[in-house]
Amino acid sequence: MSSSQDKNLPATAHRLKKAREEGQLPRSKELSNLAVLGGGAVLLMLLLPMGFSRLQAALASQLRFDHGALLQPQLLVERLHDSLGLGLVVFLPLGVATLALAVFAAFASGSWTLTTHTMAPDLTRLSPLAGLGRLFSKQQLFETAKLAVMTVIVGFVGWKFLSSHIAGFASLLLQPLEGGLGQLAQWMRTGVGILLGVVTLFALIDFPMQKFLHAQRLRMSREEVKQEHKQNEGDPHVKGQRRRRQRELAHRMSIGAVPKADLVVMNPTHYAVAIQYDDATMSAPRVIAKGADLLALRIRDVAKDHKVPVLQSPMLARALYAHAELDQEIPSALYTAVAQVLAYVYQLKAALAGRGAMPGAAPDPQVPPELDPHWKQPPTRGAAE
Template identity: 70%
Template sequence: MDSSAQDKNLPATAQRLKKARDDGQVPRSKDLSNLAVLGGGAVVLAVLAPSGFEKLRSALQGQLRFDHQSLLKPELATERLIDGFAQGVLLYLPMGVMVLAIVLLTAFASGSWALSTKPLMPDVSRINPLKGFGRLFSKQQLFDTCKLAIITAVVAAVAYQFIASHVELFGTLVMQPLESGLGQLGSWLVMGVSLLLLVVALVAVIDFPAQKFLHAQRMKMSHQEVKEEHRQAEGDPQMKGKRRQRAREMAQRNSIGAVPKADLVVMNPTHYAVAIRYDDATMGAPRVIAKGADLLAMKIRDVAREHKVPVLQSPMLARALYAHAEIDAEIPSALYTAVAQVLAYVYQLKAAMKGQGAMPAEQPVPTVPPELDPHFKKSDPEASV
C-alpha cells in the first residue's frame, strides 16, 4: 500500500462526523464554557443581587431576634433553622438554574454537545502509557499549553496593572466610614471581575474556532479510509452485482406467470425466450412481460404452447430483446420495426386461424440493428484494409 493512502489529508465525511458525534467527539471550548459560567453567573448575580440582599437582610434580622416565647419554646430554634435553610434554597436555587440554562444554551448554540454515553464506558486504551505519551506531543496538547501560558501572562499583567493603579486607594479604606468603604470596595470588585471576564471573553473568541479547526484536523481521513467507508456504505461492488443478478433471475422466474397474457414468444431457438404483449388502448409501445435463458427459456416456451401463445423462432431479435429490454418495460425504440413485423405476422396468423383472412406468407425476418445483438462483433478496420 502506498504512503499516500496513509496520509490523512482528506476532510472528514458526513458519516465520519456523525460517528464521532455518536461517540461523544465534538469540538469543545473549555474557555467558552468558562465564559458562560463566569459571565452568566455575574449577570445573574447583578440582576438578583438587590432583591437577594434584601431577603437576606430580612432573614438575618428574623434569626437574630429573641423574645420570651423563644425561651419558653426551644423547638422554635429548629423551626427558625429550617426556615432559614428554605429561604437560602429559594435564593440560590434560581441563580443556579439560570446559570445552568445559560451554559446549556451556549453549548447548543456552539454545537459543543453530544448525547452519548460512550465516553463514560471503561476503555483500557485510555490508560495505555504509549498513547498517553503520544498525546503529550499532540497538536491539541501543544495548543493547550501555549494557550495556558498566554492566559497566565495576560491575567498576571492585568492584575498587576489593576493593583498598581489602586494600591494607594486601598490604603485610604481604613480612613473612610464603613458604608462608603464597602461601597468603594464593591466598585473595585466589579471592575476587577469585569476585567477578568474581558480576558476570558477574548480567549474564548480565539479558542472556539481553534478547537473546531483542531477537531477537523483530528477527523481527517486517508484515501484508504474513504474507500473503505464508501465500500461499507454502498456495499462491495461484486456483492452488489451478484445481488442484482439474483434479483433479475428471481424477476424472470416470477414473470413466467405472465406468459399466458402474451401475444407471442420470440425464441433463439432454445437459449433465449422473450414474451411480448401489446395493447394499443393502454400501451404506448409493446412490452416485455417475461424473459429467460436456457431452462427458463424452455419453461416459457412450454407455458406458451400450453396456453396457445404463438412461439416464433427469431434468434437475433430474441437476443436483442433479452439483452436490452427489461421485464414490465417497453421495448427499446430501435426495435420497434422488428417487433412490429413479427406482431403483424402473428395478428394475420390469428385472423386466418379464425377464418377472417388469408394465411400469411412465410415468417418475416425482423430488421434488427446489428449493434443490438450481443453476439455481433464489429470488424477491425485495419484488418479489412
C-alpha cells in the same frame, strides 16, 4: 505510507453523525466559562443589593443575644435554620441561573448531545502509548499553549489592576463601613469586567479553533471513505449478485404470463422473450416474460402448450433479452423489427382462422446490429492496415 492512506479528506456526513452519537463534539471551555462568569456576574449585580440588605439584617439579628436566648438553646437552632433558608433564597436563584446559562451555551455552540457512549468502559484509555499520543496531540498542545498565554495575560492584567489600586485598598480602613463597602464593590465590578474582557477574547479565539481541531481529528483517508461507502451502500459485487438473483427470480415467476403473449421470440434455445401487444391499451409492445438457457426452454414449452406462436429470430431475441426490461415496453430502436414479426404472427393467426391466405416465409427482422450483444464492430480500414 502512500498518499491514499493519508487522512487528508474531510469527514463524511456519516462520520460526523457517528462522532456526534459517540459524544465527540467541538467543545470550547472558554465559551462555557464566559457564559458562566458573565451571566453569573450580571445576576450577582442584580441580586446583590437586595441580598446584601437582607443578609445584613439577618447577620445583625443573629449576633444579637439576650439572657433568654442563652437559656433556650433551641432558639439558636431556629436562628440557624432561618439563616440557612435566607441563604438559599438569595443564592439558589443565582446557582440555578448560572447552570442554565452553562447548558444554554452548550446548546448554542452545538456541543450538546445525549449519549451513554462516553460512560462505557474503554480499555484503550489505559494504554500508555495511546496516552502518550494524546499528550502530544494537536488538541493537547493547543490547550497547553492557551493555558500558558491566558495565565500570563490574566496575571499581567491582575498585577496592573492591583498595583494601580494599592493605595486605595489601604485607605479602605480609614473609611466608614458603608463607604468602604461601596468602594470595594466598585473595584470588584471593574475587576470582573476586565476579567470578562480577557475571557471573551479567548472565547472568540478558542471556539473556532476547537471546531478546526475537531474537523482535523475526524479527517479520513481515501481507504476509510471507500470502506465506509461499502458498509453503507453494500459491496458492489454482492449487490450485483443480489440484483442478478432478483432478476432471475422475476424471470422465473414471469412464466405464468407466457399464455397471454402474442408470440415468443427465441435464439433458438439460449434466449426466449415473450411479447404482448394490445393496441387499445398499450402504446408499444411489452415484454411479459424472458429467460435464458433452461428458462428459455421452459418458456418455449409453455408457449407451445398454450398455442402461442414461437418464432426463431436469434438476433432479435438477443437484442430483446439484453435491452428490454421485464414488464416494460420494448426499446424504440426495436419497434420496426418487432412490428415485422407481429405482422407475420397476425397474418398467420388470421389464416389459421380461415380469414386470409397463409403468409410466406417468416420475416428476417431488421435489428440494429449495435443492439445485438454478439455483434462485433468490424475493424476500421486504418486499424486493419
